């Protein structure tokens with residue numbers, strides 16, 4: 110069976126621009142980390158029920174792939190989809206660390222949606238798939254569109270390609286499991302600020318290589334300080350010249366040109 114890559118991402122920068130109920134509106138540059146990816150494929154099975162075969166720290170019902178299945182079924186009512194998942198399981202070779210700020214679960218969910226759309230000829234366009242993915246998680250639309258680099262805004266549902274050669278990136282993931290909701294909550298309680306209109310264009314229009322040469326890790330990611338205040342042990346893992354991805358725990362830096 111065909112294997113599908115679910116790449117990781119980093120947030121070159123992540124700035125808060127407002128609030129939307131319990132969520133926060135953001136302006137963030139997402140960049141794919143091609144060399145770090147999960148591998149997904151369908152496999153025939155006899156056993157009943159929705160089967161996900163992979164190394165996960167959660168139940169099937171909590172898995173973003175299962176949530177993507179439910180959202181796709183609700184959106185299409187496809188009996189072919191139901192039949193596919195009765196006769197086949199989904200295998201995931203996990204390589205993206207979880208709780209790492211690298212979008213592991215979101216990328217798996219997006220890849221699963223694209224696999225079903227292709228295998229079942231559902232005929233959904235990328236915008237329709239991204240809207241279904243947005244129901245699973247804020248990072249899913251970026252992975253559905255598949256741009257190597259993009260400016261992501263709204264709460265993650267607005268994805269605009271950014272025209273640049275993606276950087277070769279090195280990632281490092283300290284063994285600290287970070288709760289994304291907790292970091293956003295701490296930001297809101299103790300570190301709240303909004304990106305100014307004049308700074309908005311600098312971030313949105315400057316290429317990633319230049320931004321990383323001009324910004325500190327704190328300036329680049331509004332969630333870094335709240336994450337440090339919640340998980341002080343992170344500080345031991347920070348090195349000058351590295352940047353913080355998403356809500357963590359991963360750091361990344363651009364590799365020098367070969």
Ligand SMILES: C[C@](O)(CO)[C@H](O)COP(=O)(O)OP(=O)(O)OC[C@H]1O[C@@H](n2ccc(N)nc2=O)[C@H](O)[C@@H]1O
Pocket residue numbers: 120123131132133134135137210215245246247248249263264265289290293355356
């Ligand atoms: C930190 C990032 O990963 C950066 O890419 C995303 O903003 C979060 O994406 P995610 O992990 O897919 O987030 P979700 O699973 O959708 O939401 C987890 C929790 O994070 C908080 N959350 C998430 C996204 C957002 N724009 N504002 C938020 O406040 C909410 O408390 C939400 O309940």
Ligand SMILES: Nc1ncnc2c1ncn2[C@@H]1O[C@H](COP(=O)(O)OP(=O)(O)OP(=O)(O)O)[C@@H](O)[C@H]1O
Pocket residue numbers: 165166167171172173174206207208209210211212213214215217218248289355356357
């Ligand atoms: N397919 C999946 N892959 C990894 N984690 C998953 C998956 N489905 C559900 N989870 C659960 O989601 C949580 C971590 O999700 P994920 O790996 O996307 O977080 P993350 O690395 O912090 O990504 P993000 O960049 O979105 O913050 C854990 O509780 C994990 O058990």
